Amino acid sequence: PLLVLDCCATVSRGGHRRFGNMAGVFLVMASAVRALDRLDAEREFLRKIAKIATAEIVSSKDFNVDWQRAAATLLVAIGSHDPDLMMEEIFLYFSGPTSALPAMLQILADFASAEALQFTPRLKDVLLRVLPILGSVRDGQRPVFANALKCWCQAAWVYIGDASSGLPFDDDVMSFMNSVFELLLKVWTGSRDLKVRLSSVEALGEMVGLVTRSQLKSALPRIIPTMLDLCKKDQEVAFTAAHSLHNLLNASLLSESGPPLLEFEELAVVLITLLPLVSVNISKDERSYISKGLKTYNELQHCFLVTGLAYPEDLCMFLLSKCRSKDEASIVGALGTIKHLLPRLLESWHTKQTLLVEIVKSLLEEQSLGIRMALAELIVVMASHCYLSGHSAELAVEFLVGHSAITDDDLNDINTLKNEYFQDKRFEMKISLAGLSELRAVCEKGLLLLAITIPEMELVLWPFLLQLIIPKKYTGAVATGLQMHN
Structure with missing residues (x-):
């Protein structure tokens, strides 16, 4: 690997302007770095390679080209050996105005996704540098920042789930997280730009279980309507919003830290909004296992399941009442949801067996194709x-x-x-x-x-x-x- 890296470093001098296939060179270098033994991964040698990669990234305002993405892959590989060195190189571009900042954020996001256990203990250093910048970020760059925040939070969840890892956050990190949460909630989700709203909601969906319960409770009246509004958009948007809503309900209703933050009556607007969406996203396509519609349907059903685990009897009665309505979408959605939840809430719903049977009998003569299919x-x-x-x-x-x-x-x-x-x-x-x-x-x-x-x-x-x-x-x-x- 060392010989390959040395040859590639020589070839890369002058960058993409002198050598046409820089993407290939950087990808080869990334593979070689990953293959290095720990003893061979000398810090100064890795630093030299990292500077070659960062020089290529900052040489253009356009990050969406192969050779720059390949350079980012190389930096992530370096980070797997020496995360502090890689992050030092990245942090050099955080001070002062620079067009390379979005690219550097994306590298940190990629590193967090690839090396969660190494990234998370260093999250404090990242937030220390990102927080002063966040308030002045314009709409055009906000999705990049939001995506990075999402990846960092996902890494934290991986870290928390690792049995050998301790709690990743001290009081300072919690304070930073709360500040970021408030900014995304109160400013970014109010943007007129759909991409900004969606990316912010996606990031918030990963943060809801990491902030304090008091902050989460105060955020619910604002964040729930925003997520529900996005759930009504096209399937690509709806899937992301439904996934974030699922995370929000899980953190609000099933936390081990205390009782549910929402009463069932407060969940009514959520359930009423989601039921027709369930019927829209039901897919009978034989290839539907790969369809976004089915993925959205599953996320919506996760929302109902979380609600059912917290309030099983209330949810059952709610669904039965919707089966008696005159709105086809609500009936189809309710039947599909009962089908999905019955095996999962079998014990909790046992006392409602007679009511469920009566509802089915009452709908056998319905002439709607959608209702018959669901029945x-x-x-x-x-x-x-x-x-x-x-x-x-x-x-x-x-x-x-x-x-x-x-x-x-x-x-x-x-x-x-x-x-x-x-x-x-x-x-x-x-x-x-x-x-x-x-x-x-x-x-x-x-x-x-x-x-x-x-x-x-x-x-x-x-x-x-x-x-x-x-x-x-x-x-x-x-x-x-x-x-x-x-």
């Missing part, structure tokens, strides 16, 4: 946890069979949609032939799951299922019934 999925979850028996179980099975009986001819005939069973002007969600095909697939899969994985359903399915598929309107489900029998 079909919920029925399978309820059956798998023995919530359905007797007549209610037969009604649920008939519901699944009825939609499994949709034939290919039905799906190829546009007149299918004119059937009064598929008409409902009260709801905005439109029925489509593709949607009916999706509903049929969900119900067929649900029936197979009932037959194969839930032994308790055998007494309900047989011979009831055979009697059920005899009427003409259900004969389309015969193939599914035969699969279940086999």
